[in-house]
Amino acid sequence: MHNAGGFFVTMAIAGLSLGTPPVLAADRESLDARFQQAKPAGCEVHCGDVITQHTRLTHDLSCPGTDEPALRIEGAGIVLDLGGHTVRRSSPVQKDTQGIVITGNSMVRNGTIRGFASGVETDGGHYLRLHELMFADNGTAIYNRSSSTYFLVTNSRFIGNDTGFGSEIDASVGTFDVRSSHFENNRIGIYLDTHVADVLDSTFTGNEIGIYCFAASVRVRSSTFARNEAVATSTAFIGGRDICNVFHFEDTLIANNASFAPTATPVWNVIQLDMINNWLVGNDNGLTAASSQVYVQGNTFWDNAGGLTLGDYSNLGSPQTGIVRANRFLRNDGDGLRVLPPSTPTVIGNVALSNTGWGIHAPTAYDGGGNVARDNGAGNCEGILCAPY
Numbered sequence: 001m002h003n004a005g006g007f008f009v010t011m012a013i014a015g016l017s018l019g020t021p022p023v024l025a026a027d028r029e030s031l032d033a034r035f036q037q038a039k040p041a042g043c044e045v046h047c048g049d050v051i052t053q054h055t056r057l058t059h060d061l062s063c064p065g066t067d068e069p070a071l072r073i074e075g076a077g078i079v080l081d082l083g084g085h086t087v088r089r090s091s092p093v094q095k096d097t098q099g100i101v102i103t104g105n106s107m108v109r110n111g112t113i114r115g116f117a118s119g120v121e122t123d124g125g126h127y128l129r130l131h132e133l134m135f136a137d138n139g140t141a142i143y144n145r146s147s148s149t150y151f152l153v154t155n156s157r158f159i160g161n162d163t164g165f166g167s168e169i170d171a172s173v174g175t176f177d178v179r180s181s182h183f184e185n186n187r188i189g190i191y192l193d194t195h196v197a198d199v200l201d202s203t204f205t206g207n208e209i210g211i212y213c214f215a216a217s218v219r220v221r222s223s224t225f226a227r228n229e230a231v232a233t234s235t236a237f238i239g240g241r242d243i244c245n246v247f248h249f250e251d252t253l254i255a256n257n258a259s260f261a262p263t264a265t266p267v268w269n270v271i272q273l274d275m276i277n278n279w280l281v282g283n284d285n286g287l288t289a290a291s292s293q294v295y296v297q298g299n300t301f302w303d304n305a306g307g308l309t310l311g312d313y314s315n316l317g318s319p320q321t322g323i324v325r326a327n328r329f330l331r332n333d334g335d336g337l338r339v340l341p342p343s344t345p346t347v348i349g350n351v352a353l354s355n356t357g358w359g360i361h362a363p364t365a366y367d368g369g370g371n372v373a374r375d376n377g378a379g380n381c382e383g384i385l386c387a388p389y
Contacts (some may be wrong), residue, residue: 032152035107035129040081050074057111065091069098070116076104076125082111082133089115102128112136118143119161120325124147124345131155140166142176144195149174156181158189165190165197178202192216192244197198199223209233209262213244213270221250230262234269247289250273255281261288269313275299286334294322300330307332307355311340319344325368329355336376339365339383347371347384358382 036105040054047063051073057080058252063070070087070266073080080100089097099116100108113119118137122145124130133156136139141158142151144167151165151174158164164186165176176190176197183189190197197211197218204225211232218232225231231254234244247270254260257299260283261268268289277298280287286306290313299305307329312320320343329336329352336352339345339362348368352359359373363383373380374388 005129012056019330022249023301032129034318035077035079036111039080040079042083045071047071051078051080054081055078057083057085057087060085061087062090065089065093065095065097065116067096069101069121070101073100073102073106073108074104076106078104079108080108082109082113084111086112086114088112088322099138107131108133111143122146125149128152128236133157134159135164136160139163139340142199143167144172144174146172146174148172150177151175152177152179153181154179158183158186160184162184163188163191165192165195167191167193167195169193169341177231183207188212188217204228204385213247215242217246217248218244219246219248220250220252222326224252225254226256228257229259230259231260231305232268233261233265235265244270246270246272246274248272248276250274250276252278253281254278254283257283259283267311271313280304287333288354291320291322292318294320294324296322296324296345298326301332301336302328302330303332307336307338309335309338309340309355310343310345312343319364321345323348325349327351329353329359331355335359335361335378337362337375339363352376360384360386 016149040056041252042056042058044367047070048068052075094117096235097312099114099119101121101123103124105125105127112134117139119135119141121143128151130153136388140159142165152201165224173194176198176322183204187208189204189207189210191212193214195216202223205227210225210228213234226229239342270291272293273289274290275296280301283304288309290311292313322345324345324347326349331354333356334357335357337360341364346366347362348367349370350372354375356377358378359376359380363381367384371386373386380386
């Protein structure tokens with residue numbers, strides 16, 4: 001991969017709101033406090049049991065892949081503590097097997113769920129709390145089948161799954177709130193279909209695709225994407241609801257990935273692209289994004305095999321607008337910044353140094369002034385005025 005030399009990055013954690021109504025947020029905090037205070041008693045649990053009270057496992061479970069889940073939680077406010085143990089599939093066939101099925105507002109914590117078609121699956125409930133879990137070798141680690149569920153997932157690991165998060169197509173909506181979690185060697189880390197994801201303080205490494213925004217919105221803050229085959233992807237606009245609304249990356253390190261997007265869909269197609277105070281370093285290609293609105297501020301593109309290319313989402317019928325401000329394009333192969341006609345973002349206060357192509361090539365952009373470019377191989381600026389210092 002296109003590796004960069006030593007560097008040191010300090011990233012501030014952004015204090016953005018999830019946009020949750022205050023009453024609902026208070027209800028979740030109260031429920032979470034009750035979950036945290038619960039002290040489940042150790043119980044002799046067997047495969048196929050229905051959990052109806054706070055319970056702590058006392059041993060591992062190896063469960064056959066029958067039509068019934070390994071465990072089922074019935075009722076609201078139940079805490080299942082795996083006690084550091086593993087619930088695993090013992091049958092040779094994974095298809096249609098279920099790990100833990102949950103029907104109400106509940107919590108699962110402290111253990112490993114391995115080898116099921118769906119590791120944890122919802123069948124009702126509006127709030128699911130998952131804490132300190134390892135999901136390994138499942139088809140979909142967490143699968144939402146409910147009409148509307150808020151998932152709060154903390155301090156968990158997703159290793160070697162086909163998909164970390166998934167949902168019932170055209171039948172479920174919800175929010176994946178992911179904090180301090182790790183995604184490694186999954187085919188897809190998070191798949192979003194009519195869901196919203198908020199990812200904070202998490203890492204994605206060695207995945208085929210980090211995040212797939214099919215018909216959704218995603219916000220990533222203070223996280224790391226490293227050595228993935230592709231950082232993220234979205235579908236090309238095909239009409240209807242199948243469109244990615246928002247990609248928002250903030251205070252995040254994106255380094256040494258093979259690509260920003262898969263070869264089959266090399267462009268991030270989104271309605272709104274927000275890139276704020278990120279470091280993009282040593283990646284094996286550049287970032288190409290097509291959007292209706294763009295807000296790109298305070299990012300550093302350094303030593304990538306390509307810079308940033310912005311274009312309009314032509315299916316929406318109007319040129320891209322927005323702000324590209326105070327970014328640094330340093331020593332990238334190709335152009336530092338290229339704005340494709342007829343896009344018209346305002347380009348202001350950027351610095352482009354020692355890129356092998358153009359520093360800034362933006363013939364249809366609005367010139368906001370204050371741009372600096374020098375020592376670029378093909379030329380410093382096209383379409384806007386740049387000073388050398």
